[in-house]
Amino acid sequence: xxxxxxxxxxxxxxxxxxxxxxxxxxxxxxxxxxxxxxxxxxxxxxxxxxxxxxxxxxxxxxxxxxxxxxxxxxxxxxxxxxxxxxxxxxxxxxxxxxxxxxxxxxxxxxxxxxxxxxxxxxxxxxxxxxxxxxxxxxxxxxxxxxxxxxxxxxxxxxxxxxxxxxxxxxxxxxxxxxxxxxxxxxxxxxxxxxxxxxxxxxxxxxxxxxxxxxxxxxxxxxxxxxxxxxxxxxxxxxxxxxxxxxxxxxxxxxxxxxxxxxxxxxxxxxxxxxxxxxxxxxxxxxxxxxxxxxxxxxxxxxxxxxxxxxxxxxxxxxxxxxxxxxxxxxxxxxxxxxxxxxxxxxxxxxxxxxxxxxxxxxxxxxxxxxxxxxxxxxxxxxxxxxxxxxxxxxxxxxxxxxxxxxxxxxxxxxxxxxxxxxxxxxxxxxxxxxxxxxxxxxxxxxxxxxxx
Amino acid sequence: xxxxxxxxxxxxxxxxxxxxxxxxxxxxxxxxxxxxxxxxxxxxxxxxxxxxxxxxxxxxxxxxxxxxxxxxxxxxxxxxxxxxxxxxxxxxxxxxxxxxxxxxxxxxxxxxxxxxxxxxxxxxxxxxxxxxxxxxxxxxxxxxxxxxxxxxxxxxxxxxxxxxxxxxxxxxxxxxxxxxxxxxxxxxxxxxxxxxxxxxxxxxxxxxxxxxxxxxxxxxxxxxxxxxxxxxxx
Numbered sequence: 001x002x003x004x005x006x007x008x009x010x011x012x013x014x015x016x017x018x019x020x021x022x023x024x025x026x027x028x029x030x031x032x033x034x035x036x037x038x039x040x041x042x043x044x045x046x047x048x049x050x051x052x053x054x055x056x057x058x059x060x061x062x063x064x065x066x067x068x069x070x071x072x073x074x075x076x077x078x079x080x081x082x083x084x085x086x087x088x089x090x091x092x093x094x095x096x097x098x099x100x101x102x103x104x105x106x107x108x109x110x111x112x113x114x115x116x117x118x119x120x121x122x123x124x125x126x127x128x129x130x131x132x133x134x135x136x137x138x139x140x141x142x143x144x145x146x147x148x149x150x151x152x153x154x155x156x157x158x159x160x161x162x163x164x165x166x167x168x169x170x171x172x173x174x175x176x177x178x179x180x181x182x183x184x185x186x187x188x189x190x191x192x193x194x195x196x197x198x199x200x201x202x203x204x205x206x207x208x209x210x211x212x213x214x215x216x217x218x219x220x221x222x223x224x225x226x227x228x229x230x231x232x233x234x235x236x237x238x239x240x241x242x243x244x245x246x247x248x249x250x251x252x253x254x255x256x257x258x259x260x261x262x263x264x265x266x267x268x269x270x271x272x273x274x275x276x277x278x279x280x281x282x283x284x285x286x287x288x289x290x291x292x293x294x295x296x297x298x299x300x301x302x303x304x305x306x307x308x309x310x311x312x313x314x315x316x317x318x319x320x321x322x323x324x325x326x327x328x329x330x331x332x333x334x335x336x337x338x339x340x341x342x343x344x345x346x347x348x349x350x351x352x353x354x355x356x357x358x359x360x361x362x363x364x365x366x367x368x369x370x371x372x373x374x375x376x377x378x379x380x381x382x383x384x385x386x387x388x389x390x391x392x393x394x395x396x397x398x399x400x401x402x403x404x405x406x407x408x409x410x411x412x413x414x415x416x417x418x419x420x421x422x423x424x425x426x427x428x429x430x431x432x433x434x435x436x437x438x439x440x441x442x443x444x445x446x447x448x449x450x451x452x
Numbered sequence: 453x454x455x456x457x458x459x460x461x462x463x464x465x466x467x468x469x470x471x472x473x474x475x476x477x478x479x480x481x482x483x484x485x486x487x488x489x490x491x492x493x494x495x496x497x498x499x500x501x502x503x504x505x506x507x508x509x510x511x512x513x514x515x516x517x518x519x520x521x522x523x524x525x526x527x528x529x530x531x532x533x534x535x536x537x538x539x540x541x542x543x544x545x546x547x548x549x550x551x552x553x554x555x556x557x558x559x560x561x562x563x564x565x566x567x568x569x570x571x572x573x574x575x576x577x578x579x580x581x582x583x584x585x586x587x588x589x590x591x592x593x594x595x596x597x598x599x600x601x602x603x604x605x606x607x608x609x610x611x612x613x614x615x616x617x618x619x620x621x622x623x624x625x626x627x628x629x630x631x632x633x634x635x636x637x638x639x640x641x642x643x644x645x646x647x648x649x650x651x652x653x654x655x656x657x658x659x660x661x662x663x664x665x666x667x668x669x670x671x672x673x674x675x676x677x678x679x680x681x682x683x684x685x686x
Contacts, residue, residue: 002540002543003541006537006540006541007541010526010529010533010537013529013533014526014528014529017528017529017567018528286524286525286526286527287520287522287523287524287525288524288525288526290496290501290518290520290524291518291520291524291538291583292541294499294500294501294518295500296538296541296542297541
């Protein structure tokens with residue numbers, strides 16, 4: 001192990017002597033920490049939407065000849081998006097085309113009339129107009145989602161309001177009360193009172209008439225009882241299906257904790273894999289490999305030194321990043337010992353994977369490219385949630401990501417950071433198995449590809 | 453240093469076919485031959501980097517120093533840092549004293565703080581050899597040490613190596629430069645396609661060339677040597 005110490009010192013000297021590399025190692029985690037920090041500490045901005053309301057003022061939605069209170073569509077819409085008010089359609093079109101706004105929402109002049117026609121014998125199709133600029137697929141998807149959500153909410157509000165009014169009328173029919181019409185209050189007797197009066201009158205009538213009157217009383221009672229049931233039905237029509245969410249698995253951390261864990265793991269993975277693979281390849285690029293392994297240090301010792309280098313630098317860089325994140329999102333500092341355990345296990349497994357890559361190549365550039373080409377797609381695949389792709393594809397992704405230490409490292413670091421997180425034992429065991437496997441592969445590769 | 457009947461195979465190909473060699477203290481032995489003759493393979497077996505498939509290798513007490521063809525040192529470290537690192541790895545009792553000794557031997561004491569990458573090829577080769585000497589070896593193996601050096605650097609290098617041999621170190625070096633082998637090698641071993649064709653003095657090689665390739669005897673030695681190899685079926 002004496003040789004390992006001096007080689008580690010040598011690698012740190014070389015690292016210190018490469019200012020660009022050393023600066024990148026420090027700057028990269030800081031940059032990632034700042035970017036992630038800003039992303040998770042800021043509310044997402046409301047999308048800018050041009051808004052044109054062509055509906056004449058004081059036009060109201062009418063149900064059964066009765067005007068509903070003002071809908072305040074403008075206020076409702078502008079609560080959810082940043083409204084940019086425009087004067088006419090041409091201005092709306094220009095703003096969308098230039099990208100100044102995400103979309104334009106136009107309420108046409110006949111919108112309310114079309115809504116009112118729904119309760120007539122000749123119903124129209126009420127529609128709003130949406131102008132969009134689908135300059136790329138992601139933006140198109142975003143606009144579709146936002147506008148669909150906005151319209152679904154508007155439809156729900158209108159349906160609820162109509163339901164409420166309908167319910168009020170039903171209440172009048174069942175229970176009676178006052179009905180405002182042309183500024184005067186018309187008393188409505190209601191089914192309940194009607195039935196009661198009929199029941200009181202029945203004994204005073206000639207026996208011949210009583211059966212017929214009882215039928216009328218019975219009808220009034222049945223109608224009252226059934227209409228009582230109808231009110232909740234009308235209320236449910238506005239939102240017939242309610243959502244009851246039950247979490248049955250996947251004890252996921254809060255989004256901001258997960259974002260921090262992703263950023264930390266990504267930093268750790270790139271730093272450790274590239275550093276270990278590169279420094280091992282450097283031994284061969286400098287032709288020192290055969291000299292070293294000729295009795296000065298064993299190939300196992302050389303691999304251990306490279307993994308140790310990755311662990312030391314990875315630990316410093318990742319801790320630097322996590323403490324940097326404190327500025328944006330305070331983390332539980334009592335869990336620092338768990339952070340250390342998670343980072344050490346992760347860095348060791350990632351370092352062994354880097355050593356396996358580094359042992360197979362002779363040139364630092366080639367091995368850096370190889371390490372990058374392996375780490376980046378695996379990291380991206382590790383973030384694909386189940387259900388986002390077909391079951392077959394997800395099974396394949398699960399197998400591939402289980403073979404590289406990124407995903408278990410992410411799970412270990414997330415569990416270490418998250419106070420209410422799931423157990424860390426499983427990911428640590430997974431990392432241990434991967435460490436042993438990659439260390440064995442690296443030893444074989446070093447022997448197989450060793451050249452004189 | 454003694455090698456007897458060394459055979460080395462790479463798959464189907466036989467890189468060395470029963471090669472033997474013996475070198476005593478202070479001897480300077482040149483191994484010559486065309487590319488692919490097996491020079492580097494023989495040296496790496498003598499150095500203990502590769503194992504022979506058949507035959508034996510033995511050396512007297514004292515480490516065997518190995519100087520690979522391409523300088524095996526860290527170009528981003530200084531001259532002194534390189535020597536100190538390898539002295540520590542060699543387990544020298546006083547690594548700093550060993551470093552100073554090598555700096556003096558190579559004449560690079562005044563450039564100790566310079567990054568190796570900034571040194572000339574000749575100076576890099578001197579450090580490369582100095583690293584090979586850190587273990588104070590009884591035998592020093594040099595694989596084509598003068599490749600890539602200009603004539604002046606070559607002359608310096610051979611002065612340095614000759615001085616080592618003069619102090620009792622056994623030096624075995626490979627080269628494909630016949631004149632270099634003739635000039636500096638006290639003994640010459642000729643290899644071709646893994647086969648040992650000649651083992652003797654430089655003068656003896658000239659005589660062998662003259663007798664086996666008389667048609668080329670009047671031409672320069674290199675041409676005559678190529679004719680000799682041709683006559684021997686290579």
